[in-house]
Amino acid sequence: MAGIDTPMVFENLRDTIEALLISFSTGRFQVKSEQVQSYGAEESEGTLRIVQVFYSDGDYNEARSTRKFSAHDCTFEINYIASEPSTADLSVINNPLSTPAELATAIAAATDGTRIVNKSIDTLRRMISQIILDPVNNQLGLPQINGKNQVANPRLTNFRKDQINDTGILATVTASERLTVRVQESFVGATPAVAVQPAIELTNEFNTLTDPDGADPAISGADITTSTP
Amino acid sequence: MDLRAHIANAGTKLSIEGNFGLPVILIDPDGVTYDTNEDGAQLKGQVLYDRDNELPESGDDLVVFEHRITLRKKALSRIPKAGEKWIVKYPLDSTDPSTLSTYFMSEKKAPIDGSSIGFITIFPGKLIQS
Numbered sequence: 001m002a003g004i005d006t007p008m009v010f011e012n013l014r015d016t017i018e019a020l021l022i023s024f025s026t027g028r029f030q031v032k033s034e035q036v037q038s039y040g041a042e043e044s045e046g047t048l049r050i051v052q053v054f055y056s057d058g059d060y061n062e063a064r065s066t067r068k069f070s071a072h073d074c075t076f077e078i079n080y081i082a083s084e085p086s087t088a089d090l091s092v093i094n095n096p097l098s099t100p101a102e103l104a105t106a107i108a109a110a111t112d113g114t115r116i117v118n119k120s121i122d123t124l125r126r127m128i129s130q131i132i133l134d135p136v137n138n139q140l141g142l143p144q145i146n147g148k149n150q151v152a153n154p155r156l157t158n159f160r161k162d163q164i165n166d167t168g169i170l171a172t173v174t175a176s177e178r179l180t181v182r183v184q185e186s187f188v189g190a191t192p193a194v195a196v197q198p199a200i201e202l203t204n205e206f207n208t209l210t211d212p213d214g215a216d217p218a219i220s221g222a223d224i225t226t227s228t229p
Numbered sequence: 230m231d232l233r234a235h236i237a238n239a240g241t242k243l244s245i246e247g248n249f250g251l252p253v254i255l256i257d258p259d260g261v262t263y264d265t266n267e268d269g270a271q272l273k274g275q276v277l278y279d280r281d282n283e284l285p286e287s288g289d290d291l292v293v294f295e296h297r298i299t300l301r302k303k304a305l306s307r308i309p310k311a312g313e314k315w316i317v318k319y320p321l322d323s324t325d326p327s328t329l330s331t332y333f334m335s336e337k338k339a340p341i342d343g344s345s346i347g348f349i350t351i352f353p354g355k356l357i358q359s
Contacts, residue, residue: 036289037289037290038289038290038291038292039289039290039291039292040291040292040293041291041292041293041294042294081291083293085354085355085356085357086333086335086354086355086356086357087356087357087358087359088316088333088356088358088359089358089359090331090356090357090358090359091358093256093316093331093356094331098260099260100259100260100261100262101260102260103256103260103262103316104258104259104260105260107256107258107260107314107315107316108258108314109359110314110333110335110356110359111359112333112335112336112337112354113335113354113355114335114337165291165293166335166337166338166354167293167295167352168280168293168294168295168354169293169294169295169296169332169353169354169355170293170294170354170355171354172291172293174289
């Protein structure tokens, strides 16, 4: 069970999401888990486009809580950063023997970086969607416990692409979206490892939450019963 | 003396092509190459390299190198216009002016045209093999 000095499920999930994305990143993008405040456009050029993932907010769901357990609706912010140069046939443009007609054709065929980076960020979004929402990855890297899933309802929402910036030598664009999931957290705080049997035990009509590992998510409604220890 | 004409030529020539001028080669949309000024000397321009840039929507501080090439209009027999594609070659290292790199003036980045005293500033972008 999680306590004051042991990670909670959302912390483990943060690490497994990062590891999951890294496992697919080679040659496609790079993953950063920290929030970068200042960076150079060349750091995200081409297939070095950046995916930043970090736990950004969450709510303990009061309706799905007991004293020791709570559903935790987690939100992970996913930020995308991409940069691209323009492209052209440099074998013609840099060839001193090229004729004006050949140069004109090569220049006319040159593609501006804003067009390329616009597609690059769409591609990146496609990649992340395919990884996160693949049913095979529905636990986002977290193992089952006693045959029960730890993650419920992974959803990608609120994708938003920002305005393309082309004032520099590279065209750049950022985008963001949110990954929301529900997990179950447990709370023992700073109490010792050996739990003391409570005099009052919270039960509900569907689950008796006495097994902290692998218990089903709490269902709303709880009855208080007393028992003689 | 027409002071404006004087500034547009002699004054701008000194400030742009003087000791800080670097060699520039332009190729226009018709494939015509311009590497000399009106006097037949090497075409030179003022080349500036660095600038911080901030993405207004994300609020992050994104550093993007912004190259600015300022040329005298009188030195050019054809002036780059907004909406045109040009090739621009210039040194990336001001201490090695003989080595030129190839950059691209996109049709999407209009040049700043200093009509009152005769200069034009273009903003090339990085260019790689397609």
